[in-house]
Amino acid sequence: MRVNYYQPCRQAADRVVGLSPHADPNGLTLLLQMSHGDVQGLQVKKDGRWFAVRALDGAFVVNVADALEIVSNGLFRSIEHRAVIHPTKERISVALFHYPYQDRMLGPLPELLYTNISSPIIRCSPRPYTPCATFSAAIPRMGAHGASPIAPPPPLSIDTRRRDEAIGEPDDDGGEPLSPTARMFHDFYIVAVVGLGAPIDFDPARAGLEVTLVRHPRFTSIRVMDGPEPRWVRMAVNLDDHIIVPELDRAAISADPDRALEDYVASLSTLPMDQSRPLWELHVLDFPTSEAASAVAFRIHHALGDGASLVSLLLVCTRSAADPKAPPALPSSAPAPAPGAPRLRRPAAAGVVGGRPGARRVGPVLVRDPPTLFTGVKGVEARRKRFVMRTLSLDDVKLVKHALGCQLAEMMEPGKHNDLKWGNRLGYIVLPFEIVRHDDPLDYVRNAKTVDRKKHSFEAIATHAIAETVTKLFGVEALTVHWQGYMDTIKIILAVDDAQFPDSHDLLDDFAESLEMIRKAASVTSKAQVIKG
Ligand SMILES: O=C(O)CCC(=O)C(=O)O
Numbered sequence: 387m388r389v390n391y392y393q394p395c396r397q398a399a400d401r402v403v404g405l406s407p408h409a410d411p412n413g414l415t416l417l418l419q420m421s422h423g424d425v426q427g428l429q430v431k432k433d434g435r436w437f438a439v440r441a442l443d444g445a446f447v448v449n450v451a452d453a454l455e456i457v458s459n460g461l462f463r464s465i466e467h468r469a470v471i472h473p474t475k476e477r478i479s480v481a482l483f484h485y486p487y488q489d490r491m492l493g494p495l496p497e498l499l500y501t502n503i504s505s506p507i508i509r510c511s512p513r514p515y516t517p518c519a520t521f522s523a524a525i526p527r528m529g530a531h532g533a534s535p536i537a538p539p540p541p542l543s544i545d546t547r548r549r550d551e552a553i554g555e556p557d558d559d560g561g562e563p564l565s566p567t568a569r570m571f572h573d574f575y576i577v578a579v580v581g582l583g584a585p586i587d588f589d590p591a592r593a594g595l596e597v598t599l600v601r602h603p604r605f606t607s608i609r610v611m612d613g614p615e616p617r618w619v620r621m622a623v624n625l626d627d628h629i630i631v632p633e634l635d636r637a638a639i640s641a642d643p644d645r646a647l648e649d650y651v652a653s654l655s656t657l658p659m660d661q662s663r664p665l666w667e668l669h670v671l672d673f674p675t676s677e678a679a680s681a682v683a684f685r686i687h688h689a690l691g692d693g694a695s696l697v698s699l700l701l702v703c704t705r706s707a708a709d710p711k712a713p714p715a716l717p718s719s720a721p722a723p724a725p726g727a728p729r730l731r732r733p734a735a736a737g738v739v740g741g742r743p744g745a746r747r748v749g750p751v752l753v754r755d756p757p758t759l760f761t762g763v764k765g766v767e768a769r770r771k772r773f774v775m776r777t778l779s780l781d782d783v784k785l786v787k788h789a790l791g792c793q794l795a796e797m798m799e800p801g802k803h804n805d806l807k808w809g810n811r812l813g814y815i816v817l818p819f820e821i822v823r824h825d826d827p828l829d830y831v832r833n834a835k836t837v838d839r840k841k842h843s844f845e846a847i848a849t850h851a852i853a854e855t856v857t858k859l860f861g862v863e864a865l866t867v868h869w870q871g872y873m874d875t876i877k878i879i880l881a882v883d884d885a886q887f888p889d890s891h892d893l894l895d896d897f898a899e900s901l902e903m904i905r906k907a908a909s910v911t912s913k914a915q916v917i918k919g
Pocket residue numbers: 388390405410417419427428429467468469478479481
């Protein structure tokens with residue numbers, strides 16, 4: 387219980403704050419307001435505006451606080467409030483805070499995890515609320531919602547009795563040991579979104595999973611971290627636990643389907659996974675967006691593999707819609723989609739360079755941003771990531787490549803250039819990401835050519851070994867850039883810290899504009915060469 391005494395002050399209105407804006411970190415707050423006469427002090431924020439809460443004689447004000455917001459998965463919102471003081475009259479309030487146990491893990495109720503969130507007061511996008519590790523981790527979260535980093539939850543302790551239910555090979559020795567990499571990742575997920583050319587045909591997809599993924603040892607095992615040696619232990623898989631068909635907010639989808647998909651996928655980056663089941667999920671997002679007729683999002687724990695190996699695995703688990711016995715083939719030119727057959731969709735037309743209509747336009751990233759912009763703040767690895775994507779023309783990139791005689795294609799065709807020893811096969815290489823102004827835009831490409839030298843070196847091996855140390859010492863960046871060559875397009879996919887880059891589409895515009903700038907310079911260079919020749 388807290389008793390607040392607010393002294394009167396004549397400068398009250400513009401100079402003095404009674405209690406600064408905050409949200410209570412507990413579950414529920416009962417507040418009794420006492421004063422002589424009609425003194426209003428408590429104010430709540432709604433839709434960005436402050437409203438006074440009238441003190442009714444003898445009545446409690448009941449505030450929903452953070453813990454209840456977390457448990458209800460955002461159905462009840464923790465209210466931001468403050469107290470102002472009166473110029474001439476004193477005021478007393480008595481707040482009674484109801485707290486959950488401080489050492490307990492708090493998360494949304496399972497039945498509310500994937501449900502649409504709507505209430506008469508608040509409508510919000512269909513996303514699960516990011517839960518907190520423990521109740522005490524929620525306490526620093528004051529003021530604006532989601533403003534401070536939220537620690538990842540610790541691994542749950544696992545009931546190993548489920549070993550009795552193991553399927554497949556009996557684990558004589560109690561399971562296969564975890565590799566060092568599988569031990570390293572605690573709450574680190576690979577999220578892959580696959581756009582389909584048709585609405586999802588649920589039953590064949592489910593049957594397909596039964597005979598493919600659900601036979602894979604990693605997809606049927608849990609990590610048992612307690613005991614002398616961490617191990618993979620196999621168990622029966624109930625597909626219904628892994629195929630998630632969220633209830634989605636239809637209004638949000640029809641207003642902006644791309645955004646609804648993006649919001650949902652972003653929410654997957656920080657949602658903890660139930661560690662007492664095999665560590666993968668498939669989210670069915672059966673609504674059309676600008677790029678696909680429907681989509682599925684895979685969320686797979688990094689301990690099961692890396693992004694490239696997992697996407698390859700998912701591809702070999704699919705079959706051609708035309709011939710269910712054949713593996714899928716990449717279309718050689720514009721495919722005619724088989725009616726009603728789900729298949730990987732060919733990306734939007736090539737040559738899409740430029741900004742999203744209506745997006746706020748800013749200058750190219752190469753000339754604008756201070757170098758600190760991409761540095762993640764403390765705890766960035768535990769914060770929500772948004773994945774945004776743009777399709778660019780491979781022809782534009784090739785034009786630059788020819789003009790400069792460089793081998794950008796090597797980066798997109800691993801294994802083709804056999805003289806490269808290691809760099810295309812394992813590990814990481816650290817490439818320069820320049821934020822400088824060159825007079826000649828082609829200098830960005832010339833400098834980036836260090837990639838060739840680096841791929842021949844032992845850097846890839848060395849960086850793999852030191853990756854963990856570097857991450858510990860220097861933290862994680864707030865922006866990760868993925869390039870993916872597919873057919874006659876290049877997809878650029880950004881994973882951005884949602885809080886640090888509130889409009890990540892601007893960043894995509896910057897990439898597209900930078901490529902356009904370089905392409906223009908390259909076409910001038912090519913013409914000059916032709917004339918010289
Ligand atoms: O005095 C008031 O009306 C508000 C008190 C309050 O918000 C608190 O003690 O947390």
